[in-house]
Amino acid sequence: MNEIEIKNEVHQRELLATQLEIQQATMQQIGRELHDNIGQKLTLVSLYTQQLLYENKVPEVSERIDQVSQIINQSLQDLRSLSKTLTDDNINQKEIVTLIQEEVDNTNAFKRCHVTFEHNFKQLDLGFVHKNVLLRITQEFIQNSIKHSGCKNIFIKLNTSEEILWELDLRDDGTGFDSNDIKSNGIGLTNMKNRAAIIGADFSFESRKNEGTTLNIILKKQP
Numbered sequence: 001m002n003e004i005e006i007k008n009e010v011h012q013r014e015l016l017a018t019q020l021e022i023q024q025a026t027m028q029q030i031g032r033e034l035h036d037n038i039g040q041k042l043t044l045v046s047l048y049t050q051q052l053l054y055e056n057k058v059p060e061v062s063e064r065i066d067q068v069s070q071i072i073n074q075s076l077q078d079l080r081s082l083s084k085t086l087t088d089d090n091i092n093q094k095e096i097v098t099l100i101q102e103e104v105d106n107t108n109a110f111k112r113c114h115v116t117f118e119h120n121f122k123q124l125d126l127g128f129v130h131k132n133v134l135l136r137i138t139q140e141f142i143q144n145s146i147k148h149s150g151c152k153n154i155f156i157k158l159n160t161s162e163e164i165l166w167e168l169d170l171r172d173d174g175t176g177f178d179s180n181d182i183k184s185n186g187i188g189l190t191n192m193k194n195r196a197a198i199i200g201a202d203f204s205f206e207s208r209k210n211e212g213t214t215l216n217i218i219l220k221k222q223p
Helices: 003-055 059-087 096-109 128-149 187-198
Strands: 114-119 153-159 164-172 202-208 212-220
Touching: 003 059, 096 114, 096 128, 096 153, 128 153, 128 164, 128 187, 128 212, 187 202
Parallel strands: 114 153
Antiparallel strands: 153 164, 164 212, 202 212
């Protein structure tokens, strides 16, 4: 790889990382706008309907107003829930091991496939982009394994050492598939590859029929 190709690759990674951060900022802005603008208007409409319900003396009309009021209040609850989801800065606020453990706990709660998570550190200083990549790839792998492999177990390892910033190892004991089968190389695998490429991590994927699937991603420390 010559110098121009290296510069282009670095530029592409920086561009993808910036897009991720812009996407997060945009979602948070939409969430705040929903809460502060539309949420306030719905609250005002809810108060008006309550006032109408209090002042109205016709039973049939009161029933209709009450139905409208219930719809408005339900819409307001849904809006607040959506706003909270969009503005939730969960990834920035928590350690990567906490984020992955929460995903593991949520998956195990459904009792469809048992997930175990091992790591050799308590805290690792990672920025938003790195944590986002690690979490989303883990989520994608878990979802694909449960949906397609019929696995009983999923094994997750996240380690660090003197030579590497981190290494994520994901494995299931499902049916697996032929890695050479183009149809098997679907959008889920492409998404995981692209996320790893954002931060320049080494990506290795292997799957064999009746032998399960393994995914390994390593990010080496810069010299």
